Amino acid sequence: MQTRRQKQMATTQELQAESHGAVMEDELMHDSNIDSIRDDEPMEDAVTSVPELPVTSVPELPVTLVKTRRRLSEPMPTAASLKRMKAKSTTPTPSSMLQKSIRTMEIPHSAILTQVVWVFDDKYQWWPGKIKPYPPQNNQAKVTRFGSVKPKTITVDCVETSILSFEHTSRERFRHSGKLSSHARAFQEAYKEASAEQLKDDDGLPNMDDVFNHLSTLSATPSPPIQKDTVCHKATRADIEYVPDPSLSIPGEWVLAQAERSLYYPGRIESFNSKTNKYKVELATGHYPSLERKRFYTQYQKEFLTCPLGEMTKELDENFADPELESDVKDLYPALYAIVAGTYDEAGRLRAFLQGGKAMNQLAQRVGAGEFTHGQDLLIRSILESEFLPDLCTTKQTPRLMGLSPTVSGTAATRAEHSRPATTAATTGGSPMRRAGDITINYSDSKRMQFVMDVLLPETITRLTMRRKGMTYADADKSVLEGKRPYSTDPYWVDDILAARESFLDGSRA
Incomplete structure (x- = not known):
């Protein structure tokens, strides 16, 4: 129990x-x-x-x-x-x-695209174009490409492998990315059109600070300090290096620059600052401002002819005449037309111009007046403009020169014979440089002007020097370059710029 x-x-x-x-x-x-x-x-x-x-x-x-x-x-x-x-x-x-x-949030690539962009396809690789309509819709962009390419308009996804802003830091790599030789000229033209279009649209490019702030806002996490991200982005912005406009000849490019309010004055580009993306310009007023590219025009831009000028006196003798020189220039028309037709190029200027890029830009540095005075130099320019760019220019010398009496170096019959190319052009229709067979037939007006000043003008002065001094072509060409007025001591550059503006009139005003 x-x-x-x-x-x-x-x-x-x-x-x-x-x-x-x-x-x-x-x-x-x-x-x-x-x-x-x-x-x-x-x-x-x-x-x-x-x-x-x-x-x-x-x-x-x-x-x-x-x-x-x-x-x-x-x-x-x-x-x-x-x-x-x-x-x-x-x-x-x-x-x-x-x-x-x-x-897991995705950063919309289309949010930071500018209106002018680089667009990629298999045939042309990276090519400049413009988004129309802007901004892109549904993460797709419809891009109209500059220049002569087919198809002109394409639609691409807004991803970094297909489309990038025109001011992308690697755009120099795009410009020298092994373009096919058949597309090289078209690409250079397209690039210039894109650069001009970009400058026209004041609102086309976002402020770089806004872009970096936009990226930092989207990619920020709740925990890390904001100050750390800000410092990182500032360092990235400081590392960006801009490149100058490839069409400019630095130093020495003639421009009309905006100095005060909306008025423009003759100027010369001295240097480019890759950190600020601005150009230091020497103005005829004695000032040296640092200007953005959109605040000045070269003689090859249409705005060069129409922008409002400030008070400036041009010390030129408008009654200057040299009948013998005028006759000698016309004697050279056959050789000059051979260059226009692409069948003659002893000095290699035509080849450099067609190559484009740096080679074409360096041609302006090989233009000199040789032994000719400033007045004679301007007269030669006027004669060439009258002959090869009659649809773009009006010169005060031309009407007076047409009625000159015979000289020792040429008779009236001789001058009439040498002026036949212009008559032939009139009967076939259009400017001589617009006729079939001319290498410049599809060039823009600004590029035709550049062709005359950088190719035909130095060729004319070299041949005139060769005739007057009894030299070979090579020795005469060398003599012209040696006699070129130094950039830093050239006393006539202001007059040259004003004369260049007055020689050309916009087609709508002619």
């Missing part, structure tokens, strides 16, 4: 111990749950530490963390309710969800 009773008591004690242990475990879990949802720590305070998201679409947070209020006097949770609460505790917190959303 004693033994059975002892066994019953032991069993009862074990059951009580198990019951007491379960109760203690429930109480501990209950207390920990109460601490996690206590009312004196509202949910709003836990979320305020998360930085505010940029203005983009972020998925709504799931309403899984709803505060529950449980008093100590409420019944102890059951095992099933504890299991459900444990499952709920695995739901991600708002902070973790925000970080995940930002990490």
Whole structure:
């Protein structure tokens, strides 16, 4: 009996111990749950530490963390309710969800595209074009390419492998990316058109600070300090190096530059700052401002003829005449027309012009007056403009020279014979340089002007020097370059710029 009773008591004690242990475990879990949802720590305070998201679409947070209020006097949770609460505790917190959303957010490439862009296709590789309409829609851009390419308009996805802003830091790489020889000339023309179009659109390019701020806003995470990102972006901007307009000859390019308000004055480009993307210009007024490219025009731009000039006196003798020189220049027409037709190029100027790029830009540095005076130099220019660019220019010398009496070096019949190319051009229709067979037949007006000044003018002066001094062609060409007025001491550059403007009139005003 004693033994059975002892066994019953032991069993009862074990059951009580198990019951007491379960109760203690429930109480501990209950207390920990109460601490996690206590009312004196509202949910709003836990979320305020998360930085505010940029203005983009972020998925709504799931309403899984709803505060529950449980008093100590409420019944102890059951095992099933504890299991459900444990499952709920695995739901991600708002902070973790925000970080995940930002990490997976895509940066829209179209948001930082300019209107003038580089666009890629398999045939032409990177080519300049303009987005129409702007801005791109549905992450696709319809781009009209500059120059003579087919098809003219293409549609591409707004991704970095297909389209980039025209001011992309690698655009020099695009310009020298091994273009096919058959596309080289068309590419140079397209690049110049794109550069001019970019300068026309004051709002076409975003401020670079805005671009970097836009990128930093989209790519920022809630936790890292903002100051660190800002410093990083400033360092990146400082590393950008701009490149000058490839069509400019630096130093020495003649320009009409905007100095005050909306008035323009003759100037010469002295240097280019790759950090500020500005040009230092020497003005006829004696000032040396640093100007953006859109604030000056070269003699090959239409705006050079129409921009409003400030007060400036031109010290030129408009009544200057040299009948013998005029006759000698006309004697050279056959050789000059051979160059226009592409059948003669002893000095290599035609080849350099057709090559384009740096070779073409260096031609302007090989133009000199030789032994001729400033007045004679201007007269030669006027005669060439009258003959080869009659649809673009009006010269004050030409009407007077047409009625000159015969001279020792030429008779009236001789002059009439040498003026026949112009007559032939009139009968066949259009300017002599617009006729079939001319290499310049598809050139723009500005490029035709450049061809006459950089190719035909130095050829004329070299041949005149060869005739007057009895030299060979090579010696005469060398003599002209040696006699060129130094850039820094040229006293006539202001007169030359004003004379160049007055020699040409816009076709609509002629």
